[in-house]
């Protein structure tokens with residue numbers, strides 16, 4: 144690709160150019176993509192609105208760039224390898240030609256069922272090829288996809304469907320995940336009891352349960368296929384038309400729908416995929432994330448396909464049928480680039496080296512991590528046992544809101560350092576700010592991580608609530624995009640992400656707002672009030688510690704803990720279940736009624752001797768009780 148960086152010097156030159164002349168820099172990269180109409184202006188922006196536009200006036204369709212433009216040269220090249228949950232089931236392969244056909248057929252099915260440009264379509268599917276195909280089919284028509292991770296509860300699903308008034312849901316009968324079978328369609332049916340905007344449900348058969356469908360609303364994908372052709376023209380989209388909505392948790396209220404648009408997102412994820420992974424034409428690339436999260440959107444679906452790569456999609460979990468599964472799949476498909484999460488690395492590390500030792504992993508060239516800080520021990524284990532000390536470890540820092548990777552090494556071109564994400568990518572003007580919002584210019588410092596200039600895939604808005612977008616990211620420190628993370632910068636300008644500085648907990652790389660979990664706990668009829676904090680967890684990175692005040696003294700505490708966990712699973716999903724629940728008679732509050740989370744965090748972290756000043760508390764005695772009862 145024309146935008147490939149080949150050396151550290153080229154990285155420095157690209158970085159310099161991207162700061163001196165952002166429009167020239169991104170304009171040149173954008174020209175390597177297919178546009179139906181060229182843009183007039185590369186960039187118009189104002190962080191106060193925020194009002195950010197890239198490739199203004201240009202039109203394109205991202206699926207033409209992911210599929211059609213590869214057909215001539217790479218039509219018979221593998222676009223997708225799908226590895227099922229059960230290693231005994233046959234894997235599937237799709238060439239670019241076949242994937243193009245599948246996407247066109249699916250797009251025609253959506254059209255046949257009333258979907259057109261601008262409509263929102265919710266996709267609630269396990270990791271089967273139809274998840275990738277459905278996302279691209281929406282993009283082909285200009286329908287806005289909202290993929291919801293298929294582990295979320297009916298309540299979470301209906302909240303997300305209603306927030307963006309989706310017209311259709313694409314789902315499956317069931318799902319296979321490890322040793323479990325999950326009733327996906329049943330969750331959708333429950334969610335839809337309260338979703339008036341949904342007119343159609345498209346059901347893909349995965350478990351072949353032969354479910355009864357709701358007449359007039361539900362249609363089977365395999366039956367619809369008989370009625371459609373395999374050509375579907377791509378809808379030309381304005382560069383700033385919405386491409387997708389992806390819900391993510393913040394420190395307050397319900398999850399918000401992060402909106403990404405067509406042109407800038409395409410250019411940025413295409414560029415970053417190529418350079419971070421130093422992708423070569425014949426590489427097999429595997430990202431183990433779920434497409435329900437941003438990592439899957441950008442680096443399973445769009446980034447690889449924009450580059451004509453072969454992307455591997457895995458239905459299962461790292462420990463099924465045993466903790467050697469990832470490595471078995473790497474050897475089986477000769478994976479060259481492997482991208483996973485620190486939590487997976489830690490859990491496989493804990494399972495014992497023998498599981499990785501039995502695979503040769505000769506094909507690997509670059510290995511990456513994403514989603515949370517990686518501790519040094521896990522970094523070294525990954526480097527030694529998986530990368531065999533010959534593969535660069537790219538620790539990629541970014542967010543749902545950034546759309547693509549922001550701080551990372553570029554393959555083996557840049558220096559790497561355990562637990563450091565490294566240097567910002569070209570186009571990323573990262574800064575550290577003090578409490579007062581002043582830029583810290585020297586090195587060897589710590590501060591709030593912010594970005595002071597737009598990059599093409601920056602969040603455009605939070606769906607249906609632009610004020611929330613402004614207040615969350617652009618208000619506290621004027622003129623900056625505020626990430627919500629704290630970071631260190633070493634003497635060489637490399638960044639180490641410390642973690643969230645707001646009320647967001649990162650559990651196994653998944654974000655939850657403390658308020659969101661508290662609301663779920665409070666929905667339990669026994670609970671009067673609760674406060675949730677994160678604490679260091681050896682596998683998950685952070686665990687969820689809940690302090691709960693009950694309406695009545697609990698009879699059997701263990702039973703009640705189980706019940707509260709069940710409530711949370713129903714309200715949000717099993718991944719948000721608290722790890723520890725401590726019953727308390729009160730919470731440490733200031734005289735104005737604010738919960739002092741600092742104290743709760745210290746107790747949860749097992750450092751009750753470092754509580755700091757507690758004299759401003761309404762009732763200091765409550766702290767004594769909390770410290771005594773700590774788990």
Ligand code: PRX
Pocket residue numbers: 391437438512513514515516517538539540541542543544564626627628640641642643649652653654
């Ligand atoms: O705290 C940072 C952490 O994950 C947050 C973003 O979460 P989400 O939007 O769900 O996206 C995750 C996948 C891109 C960040 O604010 N985070 C992400 N990557 C890293 C990280 N923390 C440290 N190191 C990383 N490489």
